[in-house]
Amino acid sequence: MDRRELERRARDKxxxxxxxxxxxxxxxxxxxxxxxxxxxxxGCAEPRW
Structure with a gap:
């Protein structure tokens, strides 16, 4: 997935x-x-790997 698609998804209400x-x-x-x-x-927990 490219940056544009990620930015679109991050804004998608x-x-x-x-x-x-x-x-x-x-x-x-x-x-x-x-x-x-x-x-x-x-606002999430960091994974404990």
Whole structure:
């Protein structure tokens, strides 16, 4: 999936919340935002791998 598609999904008000959240997470990670900061910004828990 390319950046444009992720940006479209992140803005899609009719999309399932989980899909919007994932798109936002991927976009933030691509910008180099650390996982803990992404979790705080998006409002989810950071995975414990």
């Amino acid at each position: 009719g999309a399932p919340a989980r899909e919007v959240e994932r798109a936002r997470i991927v976009l933030l990670a691509a910008e180099g935002v650390p996982g803990k900061q992404i979790a705080a910004m998006v």
